[in-house]
Amino acid sequence: MEKNLAQFSETYSQGLWIASFIFLAVALLRLFSVLKTKSSRHWIHPAKTGWFVIAIKLLFFVGLLAFLADIPIWFFTVAQFRPIAPKLPYWFFIFVMVYITVQEMILSLTASQALVDGFVKRMVFFLISVFCSFSFILAAFIVPTTYTYPAKEECVMLNLPVKGTWLAMHAGKEKWVNYHSNYAPQRFAIDMVKLNENGQFFNNNGEDSSDFISFGDSVFAPCQAVVIKMVDGFPTQKIYAGEDSINPAGNYISLKLSDNQFLFLAHLKANSFAVKMGDTLRSGQFIAFSGNSGNSSFPHLHMHLQNKSTINDTLSTGLPFRFNSIERKRIFSWEKLENTWLIRNDQFRN
Numbered sequence: 085m086e087k088n089l090a091q092f093s094e095t096y097s098q099g100l101w102i103a104s105f106i107f108l109a110v111a112l113l114r115l116f117s118v119l120k121t122k123s124s125r126h127w128i129h130p131a132k133t134g135w136f137v138i139a140i141k142l143l144f145f146v147g148l149l150a151f152l153a154d155i156p157i158w159f160f161t162v163a164q165f166r167p168i169a170p171k172l173p174y175w176f177f178i179f180v181m182v183y184i185t186v187q188e189m190i191l192s193l194t195a196s197q198a199l200v201d202g203f204v205k206r207m208v209f210f211l212i213s214v215f216c217s218f219s220f221i222l223a224a225f226i227v228p229t230t231y232t233y234p235a236k237e238e239c240v241m242l243n244l245p246v247k248g249t250w251l252a253m254h255a256g257k258e259k260w261v262n263y264h265s266n267y268a269p270q271r272f273a274i275d276m277v278k279l280n281e282n283g284q285f286f287n288n289n290g291e292d293s294s295d296f297i298s299f300g301d302s303v304f305a306p307c308q309a310v311v312i313k314m315v316d317g318f319p320t321q322k323i324y325a326g327e328d329s330i331n332p333a334g335n336y337i338s339l340k341l342s343d344n345q346f347l348f349l350a351h352l353k354a355n356s357f358a359v360k361m362g363d364t365l366r367s368g369q370f371i372a373f374s375g376n377s378g379n380s381s382f383p384h385l386h387m388h389l390q391n392k393s394t395i396n397d398t399l400s401t402g403l404p405f406r407f408n409s410i411e412r413k414r415i416f417s418w419e420k421l422e423n424t425w426l427i428r429n430d431q432f433r434n
C-alpha cells in the first residue's frame with residue numbers, strides 16, 4: 085500500500101482538528117452546566133465544605149498544575165510530526181489543552197452543594213479525583229526522570245556530523261523515544277533530519293527527496309577515525325514508499341575509532357563519497373552527502389556506535405555517545421552545552 089507525505093500530513097492535521105473540537109466542546113458544555121447551577125456552588129471554605137472536600141479539591145488542583153507542566157511531555161512525543169504537518173492544528177490543540185486545564189483549575193477551587201451533601205457522591209468524586217490527580221502528577225514528575233543517559237565517563241565523545249539546525253527524530257536511551265533501542269547494536273542510535281528556517285523538514289510539497297533540506301547535505305566525520313567499510317550504489321527511495329528492508333542501511337560508511345568502537349553513518353546519497361578505504365579521517369572532514377537510501381521513509385541521517393565492526397552484528401552492543409559542544413533546544417530555548425546528549429525532538433546545531 086502506498087502512503088505519501090501529503091496524505092499523512094492531512095490525516096494528522098484532520099485528527100488534531102477533530103480531537104481539538106471534541107475536547108473544546110466537552111469543556112464548554114461543562115462550563116455552561118456549572119454556570120447554570122452557579123447559585124448552589126461556592127468557593128471551597130471550611131465552614132461550608134469541610135476539610136475532606138477541601139483536601140480532595142486541592143489535590144486535584146495540584147494534579148492539574150502538574151498536567152499544565154506536563155504538556156511539554158506531550159510535546160516530546162508528538163512534536164516529531166510537527167515538521168511534516170501544518171502548524172495551525174498543532175498550536176490550536178495546545179491552546180485547547182491549556183484552556184481546559186486552566187478552566188478545571190479554577191473550577192476545582194469551587195464545590196457544588198450536591199457534592200458537599202451526599203456521602204456516595206462525595207466518595208465517587210473522591211475516587212475519580214484521586215485517580216486523576218495522581219495520574220497527572222505521575223506523568224509530570226515521574227516520566228521526565230526516565231529521560232536519563234549514561235554518564236560522561238561511559239560515553240564516547242563526538243562532534244556533530246552535520247552543520248545547520250537539525251532535529252533528533254529518534255534518540256535517547258528509552259524505547260519510547262528511540263525505536264532503535266529495540267536492537268542491541270543500535271541501542272543509542274540517532275536519526276536526524278535537517279530543518280529549514282520555518283522549522284520544517286522540506287520545501288515545496290515534500291513529495292520528492294530533493295524537497296528535503298537533509299537531502300544532499302554534507303556529512304562530516306564526528307571524530308578522528310579510520311574508514312574500514314563503504315557501501316555505495318543503492319538508489320534514492322521514494323518518500324514514504326520505498327523502504328529497502330533487505331539493505332536497511334543503504335549507502336553507509338563504517339569508521340573505526342578503536343578496537344572496540346565502530347561508528348556507522350547510514351542512508352547516504354549514492355556516489356557521493358569523498359573518502360577512501362583505509363583513510364584516517366580528522367574530526368570535521370567531509371565524508372559524503374546525506375540521502376534517502378536503504379530502509380528510509382524520507383531523507384535523514386542515521387548514526388550509531390557499537391563494539392563490533394560489522395554493522396548490526398547481533399552479538400554487538402550499542403555504545404552511548406555524547407557531543408562535545410553544541411547548542412540544543414529541548415523545549416523552549418536554545419542552550420549552549422558541553423558533553424551533552426540528545427533525545428527525541430531535541431533541535432541542535434553547532
Ligand SMILES: [Zn+2]
Pocket residue numbers: 264273274275386387
Ligand atoms: Zn535510524
